Amino acid sequence: MDDSPQLPKLDDLLCFNVYALHHSLGRFYHSAFGDVGFTYAKFVALLALNESGPMSLSALSAKTGVEANSLSPLIKKMASFELVERVRDPEDERRIQLAILPFGRTILERASKLVEDNWAQMGISPEDIAAVTRVLAKTKCALDTTSPRKLTIPAPGKPED
Amino acid sequence: MDDSPQLPKLDDLLCFNVYALHHSLGRFYHSAFGDVGFTYAKFVALLALNESGPMSLSALSAKTGVEANSLSPLIKKMASFELVERVRDPEDERRIQLAILPFGRTILERASKLVEDNWAQMGISPEDIAAVTRVLAKTKCALDTTSPRKLTIPAPGKPED
DNA sequence: ATAGATTAATTCGTGTACGAATCAATCGTA
DNA sequence: TACGATTGATTCGTACACGAATTAATCTAT
Numbered sequence: 401m402d403d404s405p406q407l408p409k410l411d412d413l414l415c416f417n418v419y420a421l422h423h424s425l426g427r428f429y430h431s432a433f434g435d436v437g438f439t440y441a442k443f444v445a446l447l448a449l450n451e452s453g454p455m456s457l458s459a460l461s462a463k464t465g466v467e468a469n470s471l472s473p474l475i476k477k478m479a480s481f482e483l484v485e486r487v488r489d490p491e492d493e494r495r496i497q498l499a500i501l502p503f504g505r506t507i508l509e510r511a512s513k514l515v516e517d518n519w520a521q522m523g524i525s526p527e528d529i530a531a532v533t534r535v536l537a538k539t540k541c542a543l544d545t546t547s548p549r550k551l552t553i554p555a556p557g558k559p560e561d
Numbered sequence: 562m563d564d565s566p567q568l569p570k571l572d573d574l575l576c577f578n579v580y581a582l583h584h585s586l587g588r589f590y591h592s593a594f595g596d597v598g599f600t601y602a603k604f605v606a607l608l609a610l611n612e613s614g615p616m617s618l619s620a621l622s623a624k625t626g627v628e629a630n631s632l633s634p635l636i637k638k639m640a641s642f643e644l645v646e647r648v649r650d651p652e653d654e655r656r657i658q659l660a661i662l663p664f665g666r667t668i669l670e671r672a673s674k675l676v677e678d679n680w681a682q683m684g685i686s687p688e689d690i691a692a693v694t695r696v697l698a699k700t701k702c703a704l705d706t707t708s709p710r711k712l713t714i715p716a717p718g719k720p721e722d
Numbered sequence: 723a724t725a726g727a728t729t730a731a732t733t734c735g736t737g738t739a740c741g742a743a744t745c746a747a748t749c750g751t752a
Numbered sequence: 753t754a755c756g757a758t759t760g761a762t763t764c765g766t767a768c769a770c771g772a773a774t775t776a777a778t779c780t781a782t
Contacts, residue, residue: 407673410608410624414690415586415676417697419605420626422583424704425576426738426769432709434771441738444580447571458760463571465581470739472762494747494760511712512568515576518710522703528696529575535685535693536578542683543585548593549679551672587739591767595741602768619730631769633732655730655777728779737769748759 414539432514438507441466442478443515446500446508449484454499456489465540483507575700593675599668603639604676606632607661607669610645615660617650626701644668 410416429440448463449455457475461468475498478484483504489495500508571577590601609624610616618636622629636659639645644665650656661669 407608407611407669408677410605410612411698412691412694414685414694414697415590415601416605416608417694417701418579418582418586419601421579421697421701421704423626423769424701425579427771428704428707428709429576430737430770431711433712436712436714438712438714439737440576440580444571444577447568447577450568451571456760465584466738467740468761469741469763474738476762492748492760496761507712507714508568510714514710514712516569518707521707522700524575524696524700524703530573532693532696533573533575533578535689536575536582537572539683539685540578540582540585542685543582543589546589546679546682548589549675550592551594551597551599551668551675553597553599553668553671584739587768588741591740600767617730627768628770629731630733630771635768637732653730653778657731724782726779726781729777731775731777733774734772736771739767739769741766742764744763745761746759747761748757750755750757752753752755 418536428518432518433511437481438511441470441474442483443508443511445471445474445478446483446504447512449498449500450505450508454497457486457496457498460498478504579697589679593679594672598642599672602627602631602635603644604669604672606635606639607644607665608673610659610661611666611669615658618647618657618659621659639665 426440429443433439433443444464444466445460448460452463455463457471458468460475461471464471466474475484475486475496479486481503482501485499485501486496489497587601590604594600594604605625605627606621609621613620613624616624618632619629621636622632625632627635636645636647636657640647642664643662646660646662647657650658
């Protein structure tokens with residue numbers, strides 16, 4: 401009898417390829433940035449702040465796709481390194497306003513240059529990158545607006561529901 | 562004067578789109594699997610073991626792209642749930658042999674069905690998925706065979722090197 | 723036969739990620 | 753004016769990820 405014919409091949413799964421590439425990117429950027437305590441997550445936060453100007457922590461969360469409770473400690477650490485400035489909004493004291501600092505911009509520019517140089521050698525065409533980026537963004541939107549069905553499992557030894 | 566014209570736009574970066582999609586996938590699969598203590602990482606491990614048959618932990622690491630030191634505690638936990646079996650290879654006692662167990666195959670089949678059903682509603686065409694998957698795999702290979710240049714930073718207040 | 727090199731897995735420490743809960747501030751309604 | 757609802761940020765606990773170090777087993781060269 402067939403060996404679970406309906407199960408997909410790992411390498412054919414979009415999710416798995418994103419998952420595996422994300423890990424490779426993590427290792428790659430840790431290798432590039434790790435010696436100076438910099439990370440890709442910090443890079444993304446700086447890029448977003450530099451691109452769009454000062455914004456609240458929740459606006460940065462929306463722009464980067466990272467939950468606010470992950471950004472809060474990350475931004476605190478970045479502030480302690482003088483990469484960014486974080487101040488309470490006097491008009492609404494619930495809100496933290498964030499802005500990139502000159503040192504942060506220096507680090508961002510150096511990191512961006514390094515990333516650009518490294519990627520120039522990868523041999524991935526701009527057309528491929530643009531096409532893939534579009535599908536990834538579309539997929540993310542679809543995911544973010546869908547509530548998945550939940551996995552249920554039978555307890556070992558019990559009849560399945 | 563221009564505002565850092567050479568810096569890329571966040572949304573145009575392949576890396577950022579992979580990063581952001583990976584997080585959305587994490588939330589999506591946690592929502593689908595989290596109530597029963599299952600995760601996407603476990604799903605990937607089961608899929609790999611089911612697809613390729615019994616293998617060593619380092620072979621599973623190579624197949625999934627996850628470092629062995631992450632797999633070791635993960636597989637131990639999966640073994641404690643009777644999803645997989647882990648035994649020392651009598652021919653080489655450095656090596657752990659892994660195999661999926663019947664309960665693991667049950668969970669895998671249910672999870673795969675659920676994932677397939679959920680994804681059917683995403684509206685991403687099989688052609689798009691195939692094309693994107695190819696570029697992501699190619700990018701991963703390029704990354705894994707490249708040593709990046711390292712970021713260096715000037716200390717605050719010191720002249721740049 | 724032995725010792726050094728290499729391999730496979732494990733543990734430790736650290737980083738990022740998120741669901742849930744909590745707290746303070748603001749808003750809207752009665 | 754007061755109270756409940758909502759919002760924004762923070763903390764906590766847990767999961768996964770990886771570099772480095774460690775341990776045990778195997779291999780290779782002398």
